[in-house]
Amino acid sequence: MHTHIAEAIKKPDLISLRPDVICLRFETMKIYSALGAVRHLLESGAVQPGDTLVDSSSGIYAQALALACHRYGMQCHIVGSTTVDRTLRAQLEILGVTLEQVRPSKNLRLDQELRVRRIAEILEANPSYHWMRQYHDSIHYLGYRDVAATIAREVPDGALALVGGVGSGASTGAIATYLREAGRDVSLVGVQPFGSVTFGSEHVSDPDMIIAGIGSAIPFRNVRHELYDRIHWVNFDCALSGAVELLRSSGIFAGLSAGAAYLTTRWERSRDASRTHVFIAADTGHRYVESAYARHAEAPDIDTLKPHEITSLDELSHPWSTASWSDLPVPHGS
Incomplete structure (x- = not known):
């Protein structure tokens, strides 16, 4: 069970x-990535239960990180693409995730640059937050x-x-x-x-x-x-x-x-x-x-x-x- x-x-x-x-x-699929990464961060002492984890996502990583945070007692902040739809948005809200979506864009570069820029602003205002860096950190x-x-x-x-x-x-x-x-x-x-x-x-x-x-x-x-x-x-x-x-x-x-x-x-x-x-x-x-x-x-x-x-x-x-x-x-x- x-x-x-x-x-x-x-x-x-x-x-x-x-x-x-x-x-x-x-x-x-990305639940494997998120669970493995959060578990490693906790075991290594890089984060503590109750800390806030933040990252950017076009959709499935947002759900994965939200569930991993729920599983391990963490807070979650997501900067989402416009592809985060109403169904996922409702799930994230109920799970207690702080979700921000960048303005609509049909341009991949602009969408990602807006999300990365917003992550930087969040970290500057909240230095205790841990950036998951799903695109760059090999823990994934x-x-x-x-x-x-x-x-x-x-x-x-x-x-x-x-x-x-x-x-x-x-x-x-x-x-x-x-x-x-x-x-x-x-x-x-x-x-x-x-x-x-x-x-x-x-x-x-x-x-x-x-x-x-x-x-x-x-x-x-x-x-x-x-x-x-x-x-x-x-x-x-x-x-x-x-x-x-x-x-x-x-x-x-x-x-x-x-x-x-x-x-x-x-x-x-x-x-x-x-x-x-x-x-x-x-x-x-x-x-x-x-x-x-x-x-x-x-x-x-x-x-x-x-x-x-x-x-x-x-x-x-x-x-x-x-x-x-x-x-x-x-x-x-x-």
């Missing part, structure tokens, strides 16, 4: 779509050790391809790292939106993909570029096609990043059928109903989609590009 809801909902489901394609499906890797152990235990021996949205870098980076340390052959495939500085696509915009939360307009130190073997840049329409097809074919109702990862997995499997492909569905599809799923009739047929293989970041183009990362120059600041 679980003693707290955070422990109950953190465990992922491994769903076999076919013998060599597995969905690692979470209700909300710690919680994913258990996820890697689950994959190692439940997925048959053999080479793996792990596919997922890069985002802060902690989830895909940590899971691949822990599996590799345990001796598993893992190819790590990262999914990015256009417009993200993380893997050099900031010169190709796609404002719709701000809702996916898998890219960044500022460098994230938790992204360790050398861990990734291949990168796929996917636009909103392609991610929507992947999400719709994933729901239609498997019944899995997941977020846009899962749709992009599923689309990517189908392509990667066609290139290399020697590996078992595990793709990450980081959250459910509920917060994407109005912004994405309501437009399902507009989604292109997934079988008509094919990526553009590039040899230079200058060749990046919509709707979908891909490359072996080691063959491309590393972006400035990474």
